[in-house]
Amino acid sequence: MVKICCIGAGYVGGPTMAVIALKCPSVEVVVVDISVSRITAWNSEQLPIYEPGLDEVVKQCRGKNLFFSVDVEKHVSEADIIFVSVNTPTKTQGLGAGKAADLTYWESAARMIADVSKSDKIVVEKSTVPVKTAEAIEKILTHNSKGIKFQILSNPEFLAEGTAIEDLFSPDRVLIGGRETPGGQKAIKALKAVYANWVPEERIICTNLWSAELSKLAANAFLAQRISSVNAMSALCEATGADVSQVAHAVGKDTRIGAKFLNASVGFGGSCFQKDILNLVYICECNGLPEVANYWKQVIKVNDYQKNRFVNRIVSSMFNTVSGKKIAVLGFAFKKDTGDTRETPAIDVCKGLIDDKAKLSIYDPQVTEEQIQRDLSLNKFDWDHPAHLQPLSPASKKDITVVWDAYEATKNAHAICILTEWDEFKNLDFQKIYNNMQKPAFLFDGRNVVNPQKLRDIGFVVYSIGKPL
Ligand code: NAD
Numbered sequence: 001m002v003k004i005c006c007i008g009a010g011y012v013g014g015p016t017m018a019v020i021a022l023k024c025p026s027v028e029v030v031v032v033d034i035s036v037s038r039i040t041a042w043n044s045e046q047l048p049i050y051e052p053g054l055d056e057v058v059k060q061c062r063g064k065n066l067f068f069s070v071d072v073e074k075h076v077s078e079a080d081i082i083f084v085s086v087n088t089p090t091k092t093q094g095l096g097a098g099k100a101a102d103l104t105y106w107e108s109a110a111r112m113i114a115d116v117s118k119s120d121k122i123v124v125e126k127s128t129v130p131v132k133t134a135e136a137i138e139k140i141l142t143h144n145s146k147g148i149k150f151q152i153l154s155n156p157e158f159l160a161e162g163t164a165i166e167d168l169f170s171p172d173r174v175l176i177g178g179r180e181t182p183g184g185q186k187a188i189k190a191l192k193a194v195y196a197n198w199v200p201e202e203r204i205i206c207t208n209l210w211s212a213e214l215s216k217l218a219a220n221a222f223l224a225q226r227i228s229s230v231n232a233m234s235a236l237c238e239a240t241g242a243d244v245s246q247v248a249h250a251v252g253k254d255t256r257i258g259a260k261f262l263n264a265s266v267g268f269g270g271s272c273f274q275k276d277i278l279n280l281v282y283i284c285e286c287n288g289l290p291e292v293a294n295y296w297k298q299v300i301k302v303n304d305y306q307k308n309r310f311v312n313r314i315v316s317s318m319f320n321t322v323s324g325k326k327i328a329v330l331g332f333a334f335k336k337d338t339g340d341t342r343e344t345p346a347i348d349v350c351k352g353l354i355d356d357k358a359k360l361s362i363y364d365p366q367v368t369e370e371q372i373q374r375d376l377s378l379n380k381f382d383w384d385h386p387a388h389l390q391p392l393s394p395a396s397k398k399d400i401t402v403v404w405d406a407y408e409a410t411k412n413a414h415a416i417c418i419l420t421e422w423d424e425f426k427n428l429d430f431q432k433i434y435n436n437m438q439k440p441a442f443l444f445d446g447r448n449v450v451n452p453q454k455l456r457d458i459g460f461v462v463y464s465i466g467k468p469l
């Protein structure tokens with residue numbers, strides 16, 4: 001029986017390993033983590049992450065060939081294949097702060113693997129890492145290896161949150177990069193055999209290590225670039241009377257461009273797009289390619305511009321002040337169908353409104369009050385560095401309430417901001433909401449989920465992204 005151990009039981013490690021266990025009954029999969037609370041949750045009825053379809057997959061294999069454990073060293077030493085899926089956040093201090101990936105967690109995992117291993121192993125980079133990381137990891141592993149052979153593979157993950165199980169069941173591609181040596185090729189074959197249990201062979205792409213590492217950063221950069229492109233167009237649409245949905249539809253009909261990922265929004269969020277592009281920018285700068293670095297930097301700049309533009313539009317249309325006004329924020333997660341708030345645009349929008357002294361009433365079906373208060377108290381990039389947590393000032397705290405119902409959030413509000421495209425927001429009783437709001441009742445739709453005309457007919461003053469007033 002092949003034994004797989006995955007270090008890191010997060011948004012990637014947990015779902016990915018659960019699907020491997022489901023699809024490969026002859027493989028034993030153990031997911032390990034230093035976080036006791038995370039492992040306890042994986043072993044409970046209340047999994048640590050919300051992801052449609054995940055509960056069913058975990059229930060089918062947990063205790064059979066899928067295990068979650070804090071006994072990191074034991075399971076690493078027993079495994080044939082070790083996936084490393086630890087977090088790789090943006091550095092907040094020192095060389096490359098604000099851009100480079102912080103590989104502290106990765107390095108400590110690699111040192112531990114080197115220390116506890118007693119047999120040959122395949123070590124798989126699942127985390128997103130800077131191109132050439134495998135070279136550094138190889139050095140760490142072989143330095144202490146006592147004659148043990150390690151083969152490093154790069155097998156980046158392309159799942160998106162909210163659709164992780166679908167993406168893992170039927171991936172567009174699985175990418176495996178390895179050394180172009182007989183040992184490297186043998187390791188690629190071994191990992192390919194795992195995926196071949198359910199992924200058609202033509203979807204498994206094998207490359208050299210550096211192509212695989214860089215392809216992951218490139219894929220995220222291309223995806224984010226599409227969003228910044230359509231968001232840049234949304235500003236021009238607002239200025240000219242064009243409708244960004246119509247423009248995106250017309251542009252996306254060209255099969256060379258394609259229709260997906262052209263939804264204008266308040267800005268992209270999530271733990272990876274910004275982090276990975278900043279990392280790409282840093283790598284370009286380190287390789288003496290400032291023009292390439294600047295090109296990709298613009299994707300982030302447009303995203304920041306879009307979030308600022310949204311806040312400015314709210315304040316300017318509400319007679320240039322939101323001071324003391326109740327604003328209902330519907331949605332806080334970075335996208336629908338997840339409770340994840342990492343780098344959600346809602347943080348920047350809420351902070352912008354708080355700076356203008358608004359009183360916020362926030363509702364998200366999957367995000368807790370504790371999480372929201374925590375997110376609004378952190379500085380940029382600090383969310384994955386818990387030591388930097390500073391409690392919100394009492395003044396700011398009293399200006400934020402978190403409620404469990406959209407009707408409660410909007411009661412007596414001057415304005416509504418939709419910041420996540422949860423399906424339930426499309427079907428709210430907006431007449432009832434309107435009746436209970438201050439007038440004029442403003443609605444700022446940061447996700448283009450409502451029909452502006454229908455709401456205007458009720459009496460709302462509606463601002464949608466990239467649509468005529
Ligand atoms: P996460 O923060 O949810 O999970 C990482 C886990 O690793 C944490 O539970 C942490 O406790 C654990 N960990 C850290 N150091 C450890 C160590 N030395 N030993 C044992 N456990 C350790 O992160 P994530 O969202 O799962 O992302 C992981 C990686 O995958 C990142 O590099 C990310 O860029 C990449 N990625 C994420 C996504 C996504 O949708 N979240 C998609 C593709 C790729």
Ligand code: UGA
Nearest residue numbers: 157158159160161227261262263265268269270272334335
């Ligand atoms: C993204 C990629 O889609 C995954 O392929 C990748 O594996 C992952 O990053 C990663 O490396 O972490 P994720 O961030 O989970 O996945 O979710 P997306 O669906 O890509 O959405 C990211 C952000 O862009 C969200 O805030 C979303 O609302 C926004 N978005 C997306 C738009 O504003 N418009 C769109 O058309 C699409």
